[in-house]
Amino acid sequence: MARLIVFFTAFLWLRQASGIAVPSSPPANAAPVDPSLVSVSIEFFAFPGYTQLSSTSNCLANLASLRGAQPAIRIGGTTQDRATYDANLQIPVNYTVASPADAPTTLTYGPSFFTLASQLKGQVTVGLNRQLNNQANSLSAGSRAKQSMGNLFAIELGNEPDLYASSSPIASGAGWSQTADIASEAKWFTAMAPTLGNIFQGAVYLSWNTRTLVSSIGSAALNAIKTISRHSYPQSACGGASTNLPSLMSHTGIVSYVSQYKAEASAAHGAGKSFFLGETNSATCGGGGISPTFGAGLWIIDYVLQSALIGVDRLYFHHGTIGNCAYCWWGQNAVFSPYYGAIFVSEFLGSDGAKVVMLDNGSTAIAVYAVYSASNAPLRLLVLNSNYFDGTGTRSSTSVTFTGLSRSSGTKRAKRLTAPAATSRVDQGASVTIGGGGTFGTNCARTGTEGTESVAVNGNALTVTVQASEALIVYL
Secondary structure: OHHHHHHHHHHHHHHHHHHEEOOOOOOOOOEEOOOOOEEEEEEOOOHHHHOOOHHHHHHHHHHHHHHOOOOOEEEEOHHHHHEEEOOOOOOOEEOOOOOOOOOOOOEEEOHHHHHHHHOOOOOEEEEEOOOOOOHHHHHHHHHHHHHHOOOEEEEEEOOOHHHOOOOOHHHOOOOOOHHHHHHHHHHHHHHHHHHHOOOEEEEEEOOOOHHHHHHHOOHHHHHHEEEEEEEEOOEEOHHHOOOOHHHHHOHHHHHHHHHHHHHHHHHHHHOOOEEEEEEEOOEEOOOHHHOOOHHHHHHHHHHHHHHHHOOOOEEEEEEOOOOOOOOOOEEOOEEOHHHHHHHHHHHHHOOOOOEEEEOOOOOOOEEEEEEEOOOOOEEEEEEEEOOOOOOOOOOOEEEEEEEOOOOOEEEEEEEEEEOOOOOOOHHHOOOOEEOOOEEEOOOOOEEOOOOOEEEEEEOOEEEEEEEOOEEEEEEO
C-alpha cells in the first residue's frame, strides 16, 4: 500500500508538471543562498601542487565570475592528521611516496605552506593535526597561519575524529569515543583560543552527529567555535565497494539523503554557528567509477540546491591526489565532467541570487527550482531530468509547463547542459556542453560558444522539454 501511495503521489505531480505556478515572490520555504555555497576542499599534502596548476586559478575564477564571490577553500583531509609543522623547513611540504599516485603516511610542512594559502582569493580554512596529540606544534602552525594569512577564515583541529582509534596518540591509551572527542575538542579550543581567537571549525565528523557536540561541548568551547563541519559522501568506493550512478543522480534519492542533515544544520544555526558540509563529494576513497561522469555533474547541481534548502551554508567539494582522483573537478592539463555541473548550478544561482526554492515535490525524477533576487523577484528557473540515460536505446524526455509568469506573451531565453549520456567523461573524449557549444580547455579556460534557446510565452506560461540526464536554465 505504501508503494502504491508513493506511485500515486508521483503520478499526480507529473500531471501537475503541465502547470507549475512560479511564485511571484519567494515562498516561506525558500532558503537563503551563501555567495560561496559552492566551495572547494583540497587534500592537505596535495595543496602546494594544486597551486602550480593553471587550471586551479582558472577554475576558481570561473566560479567566482558567476557568483560574484570567490569560492571558499578548505585545506585539509586525512593527511592533515599525518602532518607536523617545521618552522625551519624551506619548502611548503616535504614527504616521500613510492608512487606519485600515493598519499604520504607522514609529512612535514613549513611557513611557505601558509604563504601559498595566503595567495588564494577566497576565505581559507586550514586543517591542523590533532590525532598525533602535539598541541604545541599545532598551535605554532596556527600562529603562523594567523600571521601570514589575511584570508584565514577558520582552523580545524583534526580530520574525521570519528575514525580515530583507541591506539591513536590523542586517545592517550584511554579509549576513544564521541564523548572523548568532544572533551578533546573543548580542551584544545579553549587552550588555543587566547592565541588564535574564536576561529575554530568544530566537529569535522564523517559519521557522528554534530548536534551532540553542539549541545554538550560547553559554553567556553562553543564560544571558540566559528563554524560546524560535517563530512558527507553518498556512496563509498573504498576497498572495491561498488558504486551506482543512477542511484547517485536520482532526484528522489538526493532529496532523501540530504534530509538527514536538516536537524544538524538547525542545531548549528540555533547556536549561532554556520553549518558546512566541510568535505564532500560523490564517493569516498577518491570516488570510483561513477565520479568522473556527467551524471556526477548533474548530481552536483541537485545536491547543492537540496543542501541549501535544508540549511547547509556551504559545500566544500574535495580534491585529492593530483592524477589519482576520480571525483576531482580538474587536474594536470584536464577539466572533468563534474565541473560542468558546478558551473551550471553557479550560473543558475548567479551573482544576484539570494533565495532558492524547490517547485516540485521531490517524488519524481524531475527536479524544478526557482531562484529569487534580494528584492524578491523571480530570476531564473532550473529543470533537471535525473532519469538515467546510458547512451543506448531511445532517450526519453519530459516537458514542463510554467504558469503565472509576469508577461503574457513574447519569449524567454534558456540554456541547456547536456552530454551524450550520463556516463559521458570529458577525459575520455566525450562532449559535455553548456549552451550548445560551451566547454573548458585543459587549463579550465572557457572555450567554444555558449548559446541560448528561445522559449515562447503564451498566456503567462511557457513550456520546456528536457531529455533524460540533462538540465536547463530558463531566464525570466
